[in-house]
Amino acid sequence: MSLMGFIDKNLSFWTQEKKGRENEVVLSSRIRLARNIDLIPFPFLADNNDQAKVVELVKGAMKNQKEFSYLSRNSLNLEDRQALMEKHLISMQLVKENKNSGLWINADESASIMVNEEDHIRIQVLLPGFNLENARGKANDLDDLLEQKLDYGFNEKKGYLTSCPTNVGTGLRASVMVHLPGLVITKQINKVLTAVSQLGLAVRGIYGEGSDAAGNILQISNQVTLGQKEEEIIDNIKRVTKQIIDHEHNARQWLLNEKKIEVKDKVHRAYGVLSNAYTISSKEALELLSQVKLGIDLQLLDKERAQIFKELIVLIRPGYLQKLYGQKLDEKQRDIKRAEVIRERLKN
Amino acid sequence: MSLMGFIDKNLSFWTQEKKGRENEVVLSSRIRLARNIDLIPFPFLADNNDQAKVVELVKGAMKNQKEFSYLSRNSLNLEDRQALMEKHLISMQLVKENKNSGLWINADESASIMVNEEDHIRIQVLLPGFNLENARGKANDLDDLLEQKLDYGFNEKKGYLTSCPTNVGTGLRASVMVHLPGLVITKQINKVLTAVSQLGLAVRGIYGEGSDAAGNILQISNQVTLGQKEEEIIDNIKRVTKQIIDHEHNARQWLLNEKKIEVKDKVHRAYGVLSNAYTISSKEALELLSQVKLGIDLQLLDKERAQIFKELIVLIRPGYLQKLYGQKLDEKQRDIKRAEVIRERLKN
Numbered sequence: 001m002s003l004m005g006f007i008d009k010n011l012s013f014w015t016q017e018k019k020g021r022e023n024e025v026v027l028s029s030r031i032r033l034a035r036n037i038d039l040i041p042f043p044f045l046a047d048n049n050d051q052a053k054v055v056e057l058v059k060g061a062m063k064n065q066k067e068f069s070y071l072s073r074n075s076l077n078l079e080d081r082q083a084l085m086e087k088h089l090i091s092m093q094l095v096k097e098n099k100n101s102g103l104w105i106n107a108d109e110s111a112s113i114m115v116n117e118e119d120h121i122r123i124q125v126l127l128p129g130f131n132l133e134n135a136r137g138k139a140n141d142l143d144d145l146l147e148q149k150l151d152y153g154f155n156e157k158k159g160y161l162t163s164c165p166t167n168v169g170t171g172l173r174a175s176v177m178v179h180l181p182g183l184v185i186t187k188q189i190n191k192v193l194t195a196v197s198q199l200g201l202a203v204r205g206i207y208g209e210g211s212d213a214a215g216n217i218l219q220i221s222n223q224v225t226l227g228q229k230e231e232e233i234i235d236n237i238k239r240v241t242k243q244i245i246d247h248e249h250n251a252r253q254w255l256l257n258e259k260k261i262e263v264k265d266k267v268h269r270a271y272g273v274l275s276n277a278y279t280i281s282s283k284e285a286l287e288l289l290s291q292v293k294l295g296i297d298l299q300l301l302d303k304e305r306a307q308i309f310k311e312l313i314v315l316i317r318p319g320y321l322q323k324l325y326g327q328k329l330d331e332k333q334r335d336i337k338r339a340e341v342i343r344e345r346l347k348n
Numbered sequence: 349m350s351l352m353g354f355i356d357k358n359l360s361f362w363t364q365e366k367k368g369r370e371n372e373v374v375l376s377s378r379i380r381l382a383r384n385i386d387l388i389p390f391p392f393l394a395d396n397n398d399q400a401k402v403v404e405l406v407k408g409a410m411k412n413q414k415e416f417s418y419l420s421r422n423s424l425n426l427e428d429r430q431a432l433m434e435k436h437l438i439s440m441q442l443v444k445e446n447k448n449s450g451l452w453i454n455a456d457e458s459a460s461i462m463v464n465e466e467d468h469i470r471i472q473v474l475l476p477g478f479n480l481e482n483a484r485g486k487a488n489d490l491d492d493l494l495e496q497k498l499d500y501g502f503n504e505k506k507g508y509l510t511s512c513p514t515n516v517g518t519g520l521r522a523s524v525m526v527h528l529p530g531l532v533i534t535k536q537i538n539k540v541l542t543a544v545s546q547l548g549l550a551v552r553g554i555y556g557e558g559s560d561a562a563g564n565i566l567q568i569s570n571q572v573t574l575g576q577k578e579e580e581i582i583d584n585i586k587r588v589t590k591q592i593i594d595h596e597h598n599a600r601q602w603l604l605n606e607k608k609i610e611v612k613d614k615v616h617r618a619y620g621v622l623s624n625a626y627t628i629s630s631k632e633a634l635e636l637l638s639q640v641k642l643g644i645d646l647q648l649l650d651k652e653r654a655q656i657f658k659e660l661i662v663l664i665r666p667g668y669l670q671k672l673y674g675q676k677l678d679e680k681q682r683d684i685k686r687a688e689v690i691r692e693r694l695k696n
Binding site for chain 1 (some may be wrong): 609610612613616617619620621622623624625626627628684687
């Protein structure tokens with residue numbers, strides 16, 4: 001399959017471009033709802049029978065949802081699972097642990113339901129750009145659909161019961177993936193992130209807890225699910241995100257005013273290296289892609305469209321590369337193939 | 349004037365490409381003869397009258413040489429002198445010191461005669477590639493021409509008398525400019541240079557004593573002019589240079605066999621940066637141009653011809669850039685213009 005054909009068939013909806021000032025900074029918006037079925041032990045306590053029962057119950061509830069397909073974890077090899085994780089469709093936990101778990105997913109991969117991960121059910125909606133309201137609407141629709149058929153664990157005082165206490169309450173986690181090269185280059189990022197933490201939000205790298213801010217990409221999400229209404233959670237993260245967007249745009253404007261030639265040089269060099277390298281690590285590629293994206297956003301680099309950034313930050317990941325080339329690749333081979341994919345994609 | 353027009357009009361013969369295994373390594377060959385006129389004090393002791401007399405005597409001797417033009421030092425501004433130095437046509441001394449000195453030069457700038465530099469007369473022939481014999485022949489022709497009209501300071505025992513004792517004897521300095529990226533990358537360069545020194549040859553950077561090995565370019569020349577015949581001096585430097593050429597080619601072959609992807613990556617990245625940068629220092633540009641030249645020689649990079657290297661190592665120098673743009677430029681402006689020249693030249 002050609003690279004462009006592979007991209008058309010294999011990239012999720014969230015990687016599509018969404019124009020506009022806010023969407024230049026916010027790459028994607030995600031809503032995740034944690035739910036459990038009443039009277040069945042949480043996955044980490046459940047035996048095989050319990051787990052199988054959860055799968056069957058969700059299958060029943062999803063029976064007429066023609067838009068969704070089911071992928072059982074054991075039908076997927078390691079590379080498939082890794083690629084799903086790289087698309088932000090399943091968690092690291094589902095990649096690694098071997099149990100009776102699986103994933104319902106719709107055609108454009110904007111909506112999915114993980115079964116038997118940390119909770120029995122994790123509904124996720126993931127959309128391009130700054131779009132939490134829409135994501136929340138779609139997640140709630142899926143939640144309503146399941147709730148018609150399933151008996152959720154719920155407590156009038158505490159709300160939805162979840163495996164980990166941090167999710168009890170609304171079970172809602174709202175997050176945005178933001179690209180902040182301006183704040184990183186102007187060395188304001190730590191100040192901003194400290195402020196974000198003080199506002200009760202969590203900041204993590206592109207692949208969740210423990211991953212670093214590769215490519216100047218961060219995920220910002222709510223920490224608290226208990227004692228706040230869904231609307232309050234969403235409003236809080238929206239308000240903070242808007243402030244971050246403003247700070248990032250201010251930093252970019254300062255760079256344009258004060259450091260134009262240096263930034264122009266930096267983004268063009270990044271483009272030059274990416275379109276010519278024959279071996280490249282994931283870390284370096286993300287860093288350079290981030291600079292290219294900045295150059296496109298600032299209209300300093302007219303060779304590419306912004307969408308390439310979102311496509312490539314997924315395409316160059318290990319699982320994805322192995323899917324694209326249809327073979328297992330060691331680290332050195334991946335570095336070579338990664339450079340090849342980037343060169344080819346930049347030519348298109 | 350267009351860049352290519354400027355190049356056609358302003359680059360010396362030695363920057364032209366010469367194909368072949370030896371000429372991939374030896375960029376140019378130079379013969380310089382030091383001569384002084386009898387009974388006139390050496391330049392550093394000469395008064396204004398003495399210096400003027402030397403100029404007049406050489407003018408008389410060169411009267412019918414239509415191929416040559418005379419440039420008096422005082423008719424040249426600092427940028428002109430700097431550009432002549434960057435072309436290896438005059439010495440740093442002639443750039444800096446203000447005295448009654450000057451330069452005879454032929455149309456393709458392969459032959460020149462400096463007047464009142466360290467010695468009264470310095471004949472130089474500079475040719476592309478590994479071509480010391482030819483250079484020596486042309487230098488001797490010029491020497492014979494002058495000797496018909498001038499009375500050289502000469503001692504039967506010591507040979508030609510020169511201002512600095514290291515030049516007494518033949519007054520001959522033979523040198524080759526070599527490009528040794530293979531020996532640098534494989535970390536063999538110091539071993540080779542130590543051996544070269546032990547064989548009685550001097551090793552210097554691209555712009556003479558005190559300049560470093562920027563761009564992996566070195567000049568190798570004889571140290572001794574006394575007690576050896578011209579033939580012996582030339583034979584010695586030719587023999588040593590051939591050994592260096594072999595070592596360099598062995599290093600390149602090892603890189604091709606053992607590190608092909610790494611070298612391919614390195615040379616393509618260098619090309620990518622050079623063809624996209626918007627500001628670049630002289631040091632970085634030389635380093636990257638050296639890598640591009642290596643890539644062309646190894647046929648790993650088919651985007652350019654080898655000649656570009658010799659053209660650009662001259663074009664990107666401060667004096668040249670200022671001549672090309674017709675204005676004084678500070679360091680930051682030069683870095684920007686240098687990047688512009690390189691981008692434009694790589695597009696042609």
